[in-house]
Amino acid sequence: MSSGHSNLPPRAKTGGQSKKQPPRKKPSGVKSFFKFILVLILLAVLGVAVYAGSLYFKAENGVLDTGNNNPVPPEKAATVKPITMLLLGSDHRPESGTNLTDVMMVVSMNPDTNSATMVSLPRDTSIQLEGYKSNQKLNAFYGAFKRQEKDSGIKAEEQMKTMFSKYLDVEIDYVTVLDFQGFRDVVDALGGVSVDVQYNMCYKDSVDETDINLKAGPQELNGKQALDYVRYRKSNCSRKTKESNDFDRNARQSEVLHSLIDRMKSFGGATKAFKVLDAVDDNMTTDIEKDQVKNMIKAYFDINKQDVKFMPVTGEWRSPFVYINNEELENAKQALKDELAGKHVSESEETNADSEPKS
Template identity: 45%
Template sequence: MSNSEITTHDPTSISRKSKKKKWSKPKKIWVSVLVVFLLFLGGAGTYAGFLYSKFDQTLNKISGSNGKTANAAFIPVATEPITILLMGIDARGDGETLNSDVIMPFTLNPITKSATLVSVPRDMEITFDGHSRKSNYVFPHYYIVDKEHAFPKTKEFWSNKLGIPIDYMVTVDFQGFREAIDVLGGIDVNVKMDMCYQDSTDGTNINLKAGQQHLDGAATLDYVRYRKSNCGTKESTDYDRNLRQQEVLDQLFSKLKSFDMVTKVTDILNVVGDNLETDISPDNLKQLILSYMNIDRGKINFIGLNGEWVSPFMVIPDEEWENAKRALKIERMRTAANPNPTIDPKTRLGTDMKSNYRSSGNNASSDSNSSKSQSSNKNTDASSKSKEKSSTGSGSKATPTPRSTNNLKSNSKSNSNQGSSGVEADDRVPKVD
């Protein structure tokens, strides 16, 4: 590639084309560093350290001129815990859905060399702009309304919901996931039941049999995504799907630990390409590598959320949601002197499941920091209380809120009437209000 071909890229842009595009040189080097970071997490620090020194030389040369990353925030990631929002994006077919099938906030603590990951069900009920929505609605909505601010506004929403700042965000398209699994040689899993689902509109053709199997990239994606069935096989819950996601991640970490996988870094880079976007700057990514080069897989804590299906939502008990938020918060609080801090169970972190969230239009700032998140929480709570008082006094209809698990039975009976209250049964293509 000649110097004339070197260009910068927008970290919040998402490729909607199935064809591979040529990488810009800054992007290729940036992704190289990301892959080395993944090797560290996988336990291959000895070999990745050598590769890092090579990538670092080129990265500094590129980032000093054309390696600019737009809207990238900077925080002292080498010494302070951070939280990253990882989203798996489905851009198949016409690419207009951008469905967030994987929503995984995780906190990394460089002091204790530990991490906590929470798998958020894609169908978890949330309140957004006064309507009940699924959790996978948020990013596509912001992307369609204002692509430039989709990242910061999505981070702001989940910061409020989790009660902690979201420092960075990463989106990975499933095409890159499939091809990366193939480069790694596939994975071995024990499929617990037959899985079958076909959808000609987006090309889905899931057909897995129960038993121990070696899965390639396409079959692995089918394995982690399977939920519904139109072939007579047993359907899966969001909770089971999250467990399968964690199982696959654990297998990937094991794969990356071997020297054989380290030698395939170039191949991994070639398949990641335009399928991954983030607002992490190259410098911060380098610091992440140095901070987590010796992380123990045993210190990575996976948390799944389980609830009850009340069509069309997965209703997560308030207590379980609070426990997940508390785990992420505690991870950020860990120190060498106090590796196991505690939080009063009565403490509510951020926006709980029953409170309302209002988006702030298209005037979001580029960065979502903790002070803004706290301010947003206060304004949101005050606004909600004001609306509740107003609704009670005037007799007007109250803003719909997510259901408590204490009245699941009554809600199940009223599902057929939810359309009139603003509930969207199908959130694959968000409606712009």
């Protein structure tokens, strides 16, 4: 994934906060992959990747409980019906009480093609959508909906699902929220993640206890370091390191997720499946039926990372918002619909098609 954009914003506070402090480093989320990769993707979506045997055993025996025990009609089972899920990565951590969704992805999966298409949006997006504030960053809506739950009687997760369904013009079946602690725990449960850090990264924030200090080069990162790697945005250290932007981070998120999928599908990863599920269980909110999780495992347990297409939607930064590139947004909408219709086009096929000389 290329990242030729360098005009992304400095970290700015969202949600109308009035205190003027140095920009706080919150999981910058944006585009693709999760800013923590929602691990969810690992479980619920590519949950898949944890290995059918141990995953299914846990689900079958009630160890994995999503909190939704409603039956799944046979015609809506993930083994026969394509489904679409909203994945939200929350910056909520033990050391913070916020609910900014700095990772926002919509994933369509098709059991017939055993493939998936994942679309992600920048955290600072200003959405132009009737009935929703255009002066509020996209990642602040979840927290706002949370605060409204008591009065509205509607869960914030349901509100987000409705909003994204309208924005991307596709019916979203489920929503899953995973916080940063879940990501860190999953990486640690798998024994770390292999990445190639392209340049030194240094950032410190005593307010939220962020302490990023990574050196360039191929290496194994633990959960805390992996989160630092995908979150890194800019440096405030005495010896400043190269700055990053949301689009660069998307590429790093993609790298980490691919590495996690490889780790999950290895024998070593399979033997650690229970630990991974425990990490997800403790840090995840979802409306997926327990039986549907079992269906997803059966449908996608052998999915390959080459069959997962990532489409980060970019845009133009005009403080304090990112204004989405309409052409990219329309392409992303169509890709989700194509996935549901069984017309999956892999990234490699798309690249080869683009490189062919026009006649």
